[in-house]
Amino acid sequence: MASYSLPCLAFHVKRYEPELVVPAKPTPHELKYLSDIDDQEGLRFQNPFIWFYKNNNSTSPSLMDEKDPVKVIREGLGKALVYYYPFAGRLIEGYKRKLIVDCNAEGVLLIQADSDFSLEQLKNNIQPPYPFLDEVLYNVPGSDGIVGCPLLLIQVTCLICGGFILALRFNHTLCDAFGLLQFMNAISEMAQGAQKPSIQPVWQRDLLSARNPPRITCTHHEYEEAMTGPVNMDQNNLVQRSFFFGPNQIKAIRSHLPPHLRSCSQFELLTACLWRCRTLALKLEPEEIVRVSCIITARSKRRGPGLPVGYYGNAFAFPAAVSEAGVLCKKSLGYAVELVKKAKAEMNEEYIRSVADLMVIRGQPPFIVRGNLIITDVASSKSADVDFGWGCPEYAGPAMAFPQISFQVKSRNKEEDGIFVPICLPILAMIRFEQELKEMTEVVNTYNKIPAKITSTL
Known part of the structure; x- marks a missing residue:
């Protein structure tokens, strides 16, 4: 036992x-x-x-x-x-x-x-x-x-x-x-x-696979060389918490945006919010370069080569938004949203082919760890449809976050539909992260007065 x-x-x-x-x-x-x-x-x-x-x-x-x-x-x-x-x-x-x-x-x-x-x-x-x-x-x-x-x-x-x-x-x-x-x-x-x-x-x-001859035709911030080692990440003091974003929380966060950005997708909104709150929580030096890498599928013809139905290999890239930590923390959420939207827009067939070529030319370099947060959207995945004869699952999805990797998954909290996001951070940074999220969803903001509460699950 x-x-x-x-x-x-x-x-x-x-x-x-x-x-x-x-x-x-x-x-x-x-x-x-x-x-x-x-x-x-x-x-x-x-x-x-x-x-x-x-x-x-x-x-x-x-x-x-x-x-x-x-x-x-x-x-x-x-x-x-x-x-x-x-x-x-x-x-x-x-x-x-x-x-x-x-x-x-x-x-x-x-x-x-x-x-x-x-x-x-x-x-x-x-x-x-x-x-x-x-x-x-x-x-x-x-x-x-x-x-x-x-x-x-x-x-x-x-x-x-x-x-x-x-x-x-x-x-x-x-x-x-x-x-x-x-x-x-x-x-x-x-x-x-x-x-x-x-x-x-x-x-x-x-x-x-790489073209012949391989050629890097796009800028890939996610693979740029950087200082080694994680930023303010005490690997012996990490904790995980999961944060639930229901309709009220999403509405409150969106209200921090100027009108011309409020039509951004839910993924863009939450990714920008998480990136900014995480950077604030880590208390980085203002000149430190930080990134958020958005995992974008290449399975569609709009974003990739249009892979055949049934292809089950890895078919994504993760273009990165880049900023100095000080600028990201001082500017409004709209600044982060614009950077995320720009990074997502870079993803197309040429981009993923350039990634494949980069792997061959530079010898399979790892993605940047220092100052990088990788976010994937599994909210629209079919994980909840896997039925062995007992019906659909009560919950389905990734089981945990990693220090540099998190995800957005569709779920329920107290009978309310929403998005769960697990986060892994050092304990003191986690406390600060939760406070930053609370301010984003409770404090009256410049554009609209919508109080809301964030739900944290230990």
Whole structure:
């Protein structure tokens, strides 16, 4: 038994031995090269996602009453891996550290676990951050590397109420969130009896590989050389909190903008607000250069080359807005919004091809860590649509933020729709960050008088 203390209760999990799930049928043993967008230093990490399902027998009572979610998911996974067989392989490094998938069918790690908790008992903890994440997503020793390790680890924790938690960790070089969810939907379809996925997977990583000859044609602030080391980031003193932005909060923040900017998107508004509040909270030197990098998909013809349906590789770039910290903090929110809008507008097919070429010319440089915040929008993702037969999840999305990476995810708080944003900062900076957000949503501003409150979740 493993346990984690929560207020007034202790979270208990019993885990069984991890197993390797292999494709249900023989698959090609071949080498598959990743694209030059996949194969960058900044994506060489394991990314956690999580889903919470209740015992929703009303969805299909005759079918699901006696079903074991672990068995259902295991069988669906094995069948889906026949089509997505690179997930069952292992990464190797080629010339100049080029990542290649050895499609050897070694398998995906699956862990079965049981808990004496119900979903009702966890209802206040089914949105990030999770104090029990290590319990529902066990780090199997030796599994968290990049080369020679499983590309996917899944843990299914069955709850006493008949619901369950599905948590996973995927190697980000193989796919992005869009590609992961395409794969998860394939598992759910196969688990419920489909003969093949409704969307056939497309590899074709050459579509986002460098041109011949490679040429850098755009300015890429996200890869510019900078001083090494994080700014005011005590790695031993980090805390995570999640902030909820409902309609009132969004309206209050938007009221800080001049009329000509109030039509900006919700993503642009929140990204600019978070960037400015975070910079103020970190108390940087005025001349320090800070950035916010917006992850923008290249799957559409408007933003990229128009990739085929079924492509599940990484298909995004993250153009960065840049400012001196002192200027960003002194100027109004409108200044930050304009910079974010300008950075987003840079994203097009030429931009992402320039990124791929930069990776080859400069040897896969990492994105800048110092003074950089990377924000992705998963509010419109299909993570909440993954249904294994128990209905849609109560919550679905990324499981945590990182010191330099956060996300916006659609969720609910006290029956109100809104956006959750988890943030990871040193504890004193977090206190200041929360105060800055409070001022943005409560203080009467220049343009409009709209009081509102920000909700923080520990």
